[in-house]
């Protein structure tokens with residue numbers, strides 16, 4: 001349990017040796033917030049929004065949304081709740097602690113597998129599934145006492161916003177109505193705490209990666225998130241009450257590379273801790289139907305023509321996730337992306 005960064009980092013004067021990144025993996029010079037990253041108002045005219053979203057998905061693989069329908073009060077409640085959660089005495093969190101990223105509700109530290117890392121990340125993560133709620137709520141933390149009720153409501157609201165945006169992406173791409181209802185069943189959350197760090201130039205919150213899933217929605221309270229565009233890192237503005245929306249590899253594949261996933265990372269902060277509340281939508285490895293048909297990922301057939309042939313082969317989502325996890329655990333620097341084996 002003492003492995004959690006938040007359990008020992010308060011007041012430390014220097015970054016412990018096993019958290020000091022080798023020079024090529026450090027954040028480098030300070031990177032300012034980039035004001036060109038699109039901020040889309042979801043109360044605008046629907047056809048305008050679709051155009052803006054599609055443009056952002058092609059150029060950046062990421063955008064922010066405001067007036068998205070998730071109430072500010074609820075977002076504020078989440079900030080207070082997770083502050084309380086991470087500040088609870090260690091005994092109250094012991095039962096959730098896991099050494100690796102795994103199934104169910106877990107609290108782990110650093111990356112996917114702490115024991116196999118040469119250097120660790122300056123981060124602790126609580127993670128659990130969210131859909132269907134009734135099935136997963138019993139695994140969620142019992143403390144703070146209001147956790148299950150408040151997070152249950154939040155997960156429901158974020159799902160509504162998520163599918164509204166997915167449906168607009170589908171419409172913009174020319175996919176049949178409801179396309180993502182079938183292919184994007186799973187919803188899970190990761191709540192990351194990046195404690196204050198005595199020297200952000202040496203440590204990292206999360207290394208550069210793109211998400212494996214379809215789409216990700218992120219609520220953040222401090223600067224720290226950066227994306228890579230045209231080989232350069234740029235900072236994502238922590239706009240109060242906005243959600244950051246980023247595309248994962250699976251949507252890049254479905255769109256036959258019309259839309260792109262985005263490489264992103266998190267740097268640490270010496271004056272404040274940062275909490276991000278992240279919701280992922282992804283295919284479930286098997287469909288929730290009687291015969292458990294595995295989910296096959298491939299460029300949507302509606303987007304493939306003789307003049308626009310498929311760029312990727314089709315494959316089972318669960319195999320891709322296994323390959324993805326193996327890829328992110330590889331020592332750095334590493335070549336290529338986990339999509340490469342599927343390219344035609």
Ligand code: OGA
Nearest residue numbers: 190192211225266276278
């Ligand atoms: C992630 C991620 C970014 C953040 O969980 O995949 O990239 O700001 N999180 O915590």
Ligand code: NI
Nearest residue numbers: 209210211264
């Ligand atoms: Ni990510």
